[in-house]
Every structure is written in C-alpha cells, then in structure tokens.
Amino acid sequence: xxxxxxxxxxxxxxxxxxxxxxxxxxxxxxxxxxxxxxxxxxxxxxxxxxxxxxxxxxxxxxxxxxxxxxxxxxxxxxxxxxxxxxxxxxxxxxxxxxxxxxxxxxxxxxxxxxxxxxxxxxxxxxxxxxxxxxxxxxxxxxxxxxxxxxxxxxxxxxxxxxxxxxxxxxxxxxxxxxxxxxxxxxxxxxxxxxxxxxxxxxxxxxxxxxxxxxxxxxxxxxxxxxxxxxxxxxxxxxxxxxxxxxxxxxxxxxxxxxxxxxxxxxxxxxxxxxxxxxxxxxxxxxxxxxxxxxxxxxxxxxxxxxxxxxxxxxxxxxxxxxxxxxxxxxxxxxxxxxxxxxxxxxxxxxxxxxxxxxxxxxxxxxxxxxxxxxxxxxxxxxxxxxxxxxxxxxxxxxxxxxxxxxxxxxxxxxxxxxxxxxxxxxxxxxxxxxxxxxxxxxxxxxxxxxxxxxxxxxxxxxxxxxxxxxxxxxxxxxxxxxxxxxxxxxxxxxxxxxxxxxxxxxxxxxxxxxxxxxxxxxxxxxxxxxxxxxxxxxxxxxxxxxxxxxxxxxxxxxxxxxxxxxxxxxxxxxxxxxxxxxxxxxxxxxxxxxxxxxxxxxxxxxxxxxxxxxxxxxxxxxxxxxxxxxxxxxxxxxxxxxxxxxxxxxxxxxxxxxxxxxxxxxxxxxxxxxxxxxxxxxxxxxxxxxxxxxxxxxxxxxxxxxxxxxxxxxxxxxxxxxxxxxxxxxxxxxxxxxxxxxxxxxxxxxxxxxxxxxxxxxxxxxxxxxxxxxxx
Numbered sequence: 103x104x105x106x107x108x109x110x111x112x113x114x115x116x117x118x119x120x121x122x123x124x125x126x127x128x129x130x131x132x133x134x135x136x137x138x139x140x141x142x143x144x145x146x147x148x149x150x151x152x153x154x155x156x157x158x159x160x161x162x163x164x165x166x167x168x169x170x171x172x173x174x175x176x177x178x179x180x181x182x183x184x185x186x187x188x189x190x191x192x193x194x195x196x197x198x199x200x201x202x203x204x205x206x207x208x209x210x211x212x213x214x215x216x217x218x219x220x221x222x223x224x225x226x227x228x229x230x231x232x233x234x235x236x237x238x239x240x241x242x243x244x245x246x247x248x249x250x251x252x253x254x255x256x257x258x259x260x261x262x263x264x265x266x267x268x269x270x271x272x273x274x275x276x277x278x279x280x281x282x283x284x285x286x287x288x289x290x291x292x293x294x295x296x297x298x299x300x301x302x303x304x305x306x307x308x309x310x311x312x313x314x315x316x317x318x319x320x321x322x323x324x325x326x327x328x329x330x331x332x333x334x335x336x337x338x339x340x341x342x343x344x345x346x347x348x349x350x351x352x353x354x355x356x357x358x359x360x361x362x363x364x365x366x367x368x369x370x371x372x373x374x375x376x377x378x379x380x381x382x383x384x385x386x387x388x389x390x391x392x393x394x395x396x397x398x399x400x401x402x403x404x405x406x407x408x409x410x411x412x413x414x415x416x417x418x419x420x421x422x423x424x425x426x427x428x429x430x431x432x433x434x435x436x437x438x439x440x441x442x443x444x445x446x447x448x449x450x451x452x453x454x455x456x457x458x459x460x461x462x463x464x465x466x467x468x469x470x471x472x473x474x475x476x477x478x479x480x481x482x483x484x485x486x487x488x489x490x491x492x493x494x495x496x497x498x499x500x501x502x503x504x505x506x507x508x509x510x511x512x513x514x515x516x517x518x519x520x521x522x523x524x525x526x527x528x529x530x531x532x533x534x535x536x537x538x539x540x541x542x543x544x545x546x547x548x549x550x551x552x553x554x555x556x557x558x559x560x561x562x563x564x565x566x567x568x569x570x571x572x573x574x575x576x577x578x579x580x581x582x583x584x585x586x587x588x589x590x591x592x593x594x595x596x597x598x599x600x601x602x603x604x605x606x607x608x609x610x611x612x613x614x615x616x617x618x619x620x621x622x623x624x625x626x627x628x629x630x631x632x633x634x635x636x637x638x639x640x641x642x643x644x645x646x647x648x649x650x651x652x653x654x655x656x657x658x659x660x661x662x663x664x665x666x667x668x669x670x671x672x673x674x675x676x677x678x679x680x681x682x683x684x685x686x687x688x689x690x691x692x693x694x695x696x697x698x699x700x701x702x703x704x705x706x707x708x709x710x711x712x713x714x715x716x717x718x719x720x721x722x723x724x725x726x727x728x729x730x731x732x733x734x735x736x737x738x739x740x741x742x743x744x745x746x747x748x749x750x751x752x753x754x755x756x757x758x759x760x761x762x763x764x765x766x767x768x769x770x771x772x773x774x775x776x777x778x779x780x781x782x783x784x785x786x787x788x789x790x791x792x793x794x795x796x797x798x799x800x801x802x803x804x805x806x807x808x809x810x811x812x813x814x815x816x817x818x819x820x821x822x823x824x825x826x827x828x829x830x831x832x833x834x835x836x837x838x839x840x841x842x843x844x845x846x847x848x849x850x851x852x853x854x855x856x857x858x859x860x861x862x863x864x865x866x867x868x869x870x871x872x873x874x875x876x877x878x
Contacts, residue, residue: 112137128164129154131172135188138178144185176212176255179235194235194252201230201281209236209249218249222283227251227312229259230281257309262286263339265327265816266320268298275304275318276816279340284310292319299327301336327815330553333733334435341726344429345440350421355444358415358451362459366414367484373464374486377517378408380454381491381570388441389454390681392462392487393573395520401471403524407577408462408485410452412680413690416443427712430719432682435730436547441682448681456490463690465577465677469524473531478580480693489514496566521569528572536628537670540651545767547734555738558767574678575669581677581689586663590702592692593685593713595674597657597666599624608653610787615646627670644750645803649789658717659685661709685716732818735768739820740813746825751804754791756784759800761808761822770820772800772808777824 114120116130129137137154138145145153147169151162169186172178176196178186195218197209205222207230218236220228228234233256236249262282264275273288278301286304296302303322310316324335338345347355378392394406416422426442433440441448454460462485468477489511498504499511500522508515532539543560550556578595585592600608605625612619617637620629630650637643654668659676666674677693680686688709695703753760758773774782777800780793789802800806808822 126158126160126164128156128161128168131168131177134168134172135177138186138188144181144183144187146183146185150186174255176233176235179253194237195249196233196235196255199225199228199230199232199234201225201283203280203283205283207281209234216247218247220249220251224249224251226284226315227310228254229257229310229316230279231258232256233258254309259306259309261303261305261321261339262318263301263303263324263336266293266296266298266300266302268293275302275320278336280818284315286316286318288318288320294320294323296320296323301325301327301329301332303339328737331438333730333737334438336733337435337726337729338440340729341722343433343440343722343726344425347444348421348425351425352444354421355446358446360450362451362461362484366461367459369482370461371464371481371483373406373408373462373483374459376406376485377488377514378406378454378485379489379491379514379517380456380487381493381496381566384492384494386492387439388448388452388681389487389490390452391570391574391678392454392485393521393570394517395524395573396517397520397523398468402476403469403520405467405469405524405573405576407465407467407573407678408454408483409465409577409678409686409690410454410681411461411463411482411690412443412447412452412687413463413694414461415447415451416687418691422447426684426687427715430684430716431723433723433726435727436734437549437553442684443681452681454485454487456487459484459486463677463693465580467576467580469527469576471527473527475576475580478584480581480584480697482694482697493564493566493570496569497564501565521573522565525565525569525572528576529568532572533631535670536626536631538627538630538650538668539634540647542647542651543767547731555734558735558738560767578675578677579671579673581693582663582671582673582675584696585675585689585692586673588696588702590692590696591661591704591706591709592675593659593661593688593709593716594663595657595666595676595685596660596662596664597668597674598655598664599626599667600653600655604653607787608649611649611789612646614788615642617646627667642803645789645801648752648802656721659713659720660717661706661713683716684719685712688712729818733815736813736815736818736820739768739770739810740815743810743813746807746809748805748807749822751800751802751806754784754789754800754802759791759806761806763808768820770808770810770822772806772822772824776811776822 112133114129114133116132117127120127120130134150147162147166150156151165156162156165169178169180173180173186178188179194180186195209195211196213197211197218199207199220200210200217201207205225207220207225207228209218209220211218212233218238220236228251232254234254235252237252238247239250240248259282262275262277262279264277264279264286266273266275266288271290273290273293274285275288276285286306288304292307301324302320303324304318305321306316306318308314308317325332337343376394378394380389380392382389390410392408394408396404398404416426422443429440429442432442432448443452451460454462462483464481464483464485466479466481467475470476491511491514495507495511496518498507499515500518511518544563545558546561547558548556582594599605609619612633617633619625619633633650634647637646640646657666657668663673665672675689676683676686677689678686680690692703747763747766749761749763751759752762752769756774758771758775758777760769760771762769774791777791778793778796778798780796780798782791782793782800784790785792788799791800792798807825809825810820811823812819812821814820
C-alpha cells in the first residue's frame with residue numbers, strides 16, 4: 103500500500119487516494135493548490151511537470167486533465183499566458199449570474215455572502231444562469247461590490263425562445279426571457295423557414311464574449327406571436343418546465359387497472375361506509391382530499407381527512423417517481439395545467455371520484471370543543487366518496503340556506519352542518535393562536551373565443567373554501583407532529599419570521615403610521631395579527647396589510663423544522679396534496695414507513711437535496727404562471743389605450759408608482775416623469791414619492807385616476823399617466839426625481855413581484871440610479 107509520495111521533496115498527504123486511481127499517480131488537487139500558493143506566482147503545465155518531476159506520458163496527460171477539471175470547478179484560473187494560479191490568491195469569486203430585465207445583473211457567490219453587481223456592459227458577455235469567475239472592481243459609497251467577468255466556468259444556456267426579426271437582410275432573435283437582455287444573431291443560412299415576427303426556439307452555436315454577440319440557429323418554429331396559447335408555450339420553454347411524458351412513464355402509468363382491484367384493498371382499514379365528500383372548485387378535475395366529520399358524545403368532534411394514496415402507485419425510483427420529482431409540482435396556468443402525474447393517475451386512480459373505491463391515507467383526529475386536537479392516528483384505508491360537491495354548492499346550502507340545493511343534497515346536509523360547526527370552532531382557535539390571516543383578493547381570467555380574455559374577475563371566497571382549508575391544516579399539523587414524534591426525517595414546510603433588516607424597516611413604517619408592534623425582540627405571529635385587526639377599518643388598511651405581507655419571508659421545504667411563522671405552528675408539513683406536490687408524496691412515504699417499521703429511515707442529505715429542488719420548482723412554477731398572466735393582461739389592455747380608470751397605488755419606487763386598476767385587476771406604471779411638476783423624493787419607509795416643493799404625496803395604497811398611455815406586449819409593460827387634474831398637475835406637466843436621487847429609469851420592476859403569498863393548503867394557483875439590490 104502506498105503510504106506517501108514525494109513531489110519536489112514534499113509529501114502528498116492524499117497520495118494513497120491517488121494511487122487507487124492511477125498506476126503512476128500524480129499530485130492530488132490539494133497538493134497542487136498548496137504548491138501553487140507557496141510558489142507565489144502562476145505556473146504553466148510544462149513548468150509544473152518539470153518542477154514536480156512528472157516525466158511519463160501518462161502522468162503528463164493526467165496532469166493536463168486534472169488542471170482542466172480544476173479550472174472548470176473554479177479551483178484554479180488559467181491566465182492569458184497559459185499559466186495556472188490558485189483562485190483564492192487571485193482574489194477571484196466563483197458564482198452564478200442572475201440577470202435583470204433592465205440589463206444589469208448580479209453574481210451570487212458559490213461560497214455565500216453578499217451578491218456582486220454586474221453592469222450591463224459585463225452582462226453582455228454572459229447569459230443569465232451562467233457560472234463565472236468574477237473579480238471585484240469597485241466598492242461604492244454604501245459598501246456594495248461591483249465586479250467584472252474574468253472567465254465563464256459553465257455556459258448554461260444552450261437554447262432559448264424569442265421573437266425573430268429580419269431587418270435589412272439581418273436576422274436576430276429577441277429573447278422572451280426578460281433576464282436575458284441581448285439579442286441573438288442568426289446567420290442567413292440558420293433562419294430556415296422562419297418568418298419575421300414569429301416566435302422561435304434558438305440553439306446557441308456561439309456564446310457571447312467580450313468581443314462578439316451570441317450567435318444561434320433556429321431549430322423550432324412555435325408560430326405567430328399572437329397565436330392562442332403562445333404565451334404558455336413560451337413560458338414553458340423560458341422556465342424549462344418538463345411538459346412531455348417520457349414513453350416509460352406513460353407505459354408505467356397505463357399498466358394500472360382502471361379500477362382498484364380487491365387485492366389492493368386487502369389489509370387496509372375499510373372506511374367505505376362513512377359518507378365522505380369532496381369539496382373543490384367548479385372546474386376541478388382531480389380530487390385528492392375527502393372529509394367527514396361527526397360529533398362525539400362527550401363533546402367535540404371526530405374529523406376524518408382522507409388523501410389519495412399516491413405512494414401506492416408511485417414507488418421510489420420508478421419512472422413515475424423520477425418524472426414526478428423532476429417536475430416537483432403541477433403548474434396551473436390560466437386555462438391550462440401541466441400535471442405532476444399522468445392523467446391515468448391524477449384524474450382517475452388517485453382522484454377521489456364519487457361512488458368508486460379509492461385507496462387513501464386517512465388522518466383521524468379527535469378535536470376538543472375548544473378546537474384543540476387531542477388525539478390523532480394515521481392509517482392506510484379505502485373509501486368510497488358519496489358526493490362530489492363544489493364550493494359554490496356548499497356555499498348555497500350552508501351559507502345562503504338555498505332550499506333547492508338543500509333538498510337536492512338532503513342526505514349530506516347533516517354532515518355538512520357538523521363540518522361547519524367544527525369550522526367555526528377552528529376559526530376561533532386560529533385567532534387565539536395568533537395566526538396571520540391576510541385578506542388579499544385573487545383574480546381569475548375568463549377566456550372567450552380563441553383564448554382571448556373576456557374579463558378578469560375576483561375569486562369569490564366563501565366559508566366553504568375555509569372549511570376545507572381548516573380541515574387540511576389539521577391533517578398537515580398532525581402529520582408534522584407524528585413525524586417529529588417518531589424521529590422520522592421528512593420535509594417540513596418552513597416559514598420563518600422577517601429578517602432583521604425587514605423588521606427594522608417595518609417598525610419604522612408602523613411608527614410613521616401611528617402604530618407600534620409589540621415589544622418583542624423578535625415578533626411573533628400574534629403581533630402581525632393584532633395589527634391587522636386594529637387597522638381593518640382604517641382607510642389605509644390595504645397599504646398596511648401589503649407592507650406587512652412584504653416584510654415576511656418566503657416559505658420553503660426543508661428537513662430542518664423551524665416552524666411556520668404565518669400559520670403560528672411549531673411544526674407544519676404538507677400532507678394533503680400528493681397528486682400535485684412531490685413533498686406531500688415524500689411525507690406519505692415517511693408516514694407509511696413508520697406505520698410498519700420499528701425504526702425511522704434516515705437520509706438527511708437526500709432530503710436536503712429534495713427540499714431545495716422542490717422549493718426551486720415551486721418558485722419556477724410561480725414565475726412561469728406570473729409571466730403568462732402578465733402577458734395575457736397586456737394583451738387584454740391593448741385596445742384600451744387612451745381610456746381612463748380608477749386604481750390604487752400597489753407599489754412605490756424611485757422611478758414611479760405602480761397602479762392596480764379597480765374592477766379590471768391590471769397593473770401598470772405611472773412613471774415619475776408624468777407626475778405633477780415637482781422634484782420627487784422616494785421615501786422607502788413611508789412607501790411614498792413626496793414632492794419637495796408641493797409636499798404632494800403618492801403613497802402605497804392611495805387611490806388615483808389614470809389614463810392608459812402605452813401597452814408593450816413584447817416587454818409585458820403597461821404605462822399609465824395621471825388623468826387630467828390629478829394632483830393639480832395635468833397631463834402637460836412633467837415631474838422629476840430629485841437630482842440627488844437620480845432615479846429616473848425607463849421602466850423598472852414592481853417591488854412586489856416576488857412577494858410571499860399567504861399560505862393555503864388548497865391553493866392551486868401558484869402567482870435604478872444607484873445599483874439595485876437583488877430581490878432574494
């Protein structure tokens with residue numbers, strides 16, 4: 103056995119490891135890095151071969167490959183003279199590029215820490231998503247670092263989608279991904295049959311660099327820019343959403359019988375005599391949860407929540423499992439769904455359709471008259487749902503006392519009454535617990551002919567929605583408690599409180615509003631809930647609620663339980679939607695394991711990876727659906743240029759205010775240059791633009807009347823101007839940002855585009871003058 107090996111008179115501590123890889127070992131990566139650091143200056147491959155005594159052809163070839171790999175991994179850098187130096191000694195930072203729609207970007211360091219700013223000039227050498235080596239070139243007055251691109255380690259854009267332009271014989275594609283702010287040149291022989299103005303997919307044949315723009319070849323023609331459904335096709339490609347089923351996945355899904363066979367039911371607890379019902383949206387096609395509730399003789403209730411047993415069909419490492427993991431979740435676009443599982447499962451065997459047997463995981467809970475869960479148990483079962491009900495139907499029966507509906511469903515009305523009785527108790531418990539309950543409207547796009555928007559309407563949210571949500575919350579917290587008690591690692595739904603920076607800004611804002619958060623060092627959910635209750639009748643309640651929401655962190659999936667701040671739970675997980683969320687499927691598997699095993703399974707590294715992946719796919723789905731919604735709303739507004747609307751200021755920045763139109767639910771920018779004549783200062787604490795001379799304020803939550811000035815479908819931007827007489831300025835006068843703030847930008851990003859959505863277990867609708875800071 104090789105115990106040591108000397109190079110240049112020095113012992114390589116990893117020589118034994120290297121001897122297992124090579125018959126004639128070369129220095130380890132660690133040795134090479136230490137040697138270059140001690141050498142004090144870069145060395146070429148020839149110099150290293152001579153100095154380290156590497157004489158055989160095998161050794162020289164192995165060293166060449168090792169230096170290439172070390173360069174790729176960001177351990178060393180090869181300079182223009184072909185010499186290699188350790189990255190740390192060259193003060194270089196490896197990281198991933200995050201592009202911004204306005205042309206600049208950021209480097210997110212691999213090692214963590216603050217982002218580095220990349221100017222538009224630097225961004226022309228890379229694509230969003232590339233991994234690079236950067237060097238700090240400047241530090242501004244606020245201590246933020248600017249960087250220059252030294253080398254591209256990984257080029258991660260191989261294809262992109264965009265619109266083709268052919269002008270004066272020259273062809274280029276403007277990417278539809280707004281994070282890529284450079285056009286792609288298309289040589290004449292690479293255009294193919296594509297025509298000017300069409301949406302196309304481009305394969306990058308030459309990456310951008312310091313001297314040349316990117317060059318590409320058209321490999322697919324998607325169709326006309328305004329073709330129905332084009333916006334979804336573009337978003338699918340922009341965000342690399344898996345949307346085609348591999349043959350082995352379809353083959354596996356189609357092997358199952360259309361109905362549940364008797365042998366699958368054997369050994370399961372039989373709940374078929376209980377009158378379970380599903381309650382979902384009018385247009386829902388998959389029903390993954392059913393509920394039943396009955397009062398107990400000594401007071402309180404027994405609540406049963408049955409969830410489709412997806413884990414029975416989707417086994418670990420199967421083709422179905424690998425594809426479900428890859429997708430992470432279903433994606434719900436307006437009018438179209440990309441499911442996590444094939445339709446044979448999602449709309450049939452794993453959908454709790456009425457009057458058919460279905461395999462389920464059941465959470466049976468005993469709930470005290472105060473709303474406290476005193477006991478629970480999980481079991482593998484079989485049910486036969488008695489009714490498929492909609493929120494609208496239950497609302498009519500139980501909240502409007504509709505006689506016709508109550509007569510139609512008279513057999514189930516008593517059970518629904520029990521559910522509502524339990525719901526009212528759970529609502530009281532929710533308030534006493536201090537859970538945060540934001541009341542923000544959601545909208546629905548109604549399509550007409552050829553997928554053109556007919557109207558945008560608010561979702562009506564009834565108590566029937568909340569009844570099911572409370573039942574799902576109960577099952578989810580029981581799942582979390584069971585896993586925690588069993589010491590079984592699993593993915594938790596983690597939502598932490600506000601960061602120190604956001605909390606400081608929030609306290610300052612509340613002080614400006616004459617409000618004060620309770621004097622906790624760190625706030626608790628009840629502090630937020632108390633402010634919401636205290637301000638619900640104020641005219642600025644909408645503004646306060648919006649600021650509170652934006653101060654909160656984004657929920658993630660993690661095997662490390664840190665509680666759920668918004669819901670005020672010490673432990674929370676997702677158990678109730680394994681048809682459309684992969685983390686729920688993992689939770690089912692973990693619970694099943696503990697029902698039959700004596701000891702927990704522990705693979706924290708795999709769970710950590712799964713949590714990061716599923717958190718990413720959730721954000722990816724939100725980004726994709728948001729992109730489609732923005733495009734559709736722009737299209738909806740194209741014929742409304744010149745019309746006037748009333749709206750509410752939904753965002754304030756240094757370059758203007760964003761306004762959401764009442765009754766239309768579309769958002770656009772009133773640029774600072776169109777505000778009544780004055781110099782305007784941006785007050786980030788008050789969320790306002792304030793005129794220096796007039797004192798006129800444009801604050802978050804204020805109502806304002808605007809005129810639609812411009813709609814840019816390519817950029818998904820809508821520009822408004824104040825209607826005649828707003829603020830006493832009129833349309834002919836131009837506002838200005840303060841010369842000290844110099845914040846006039848052509849068009850920026852709404853400050854809330856990444857705002858956290860209130861957590862809902864049933865929510866299926868996933869949506870600078872000074873160097874800006876990346877929204878994290």
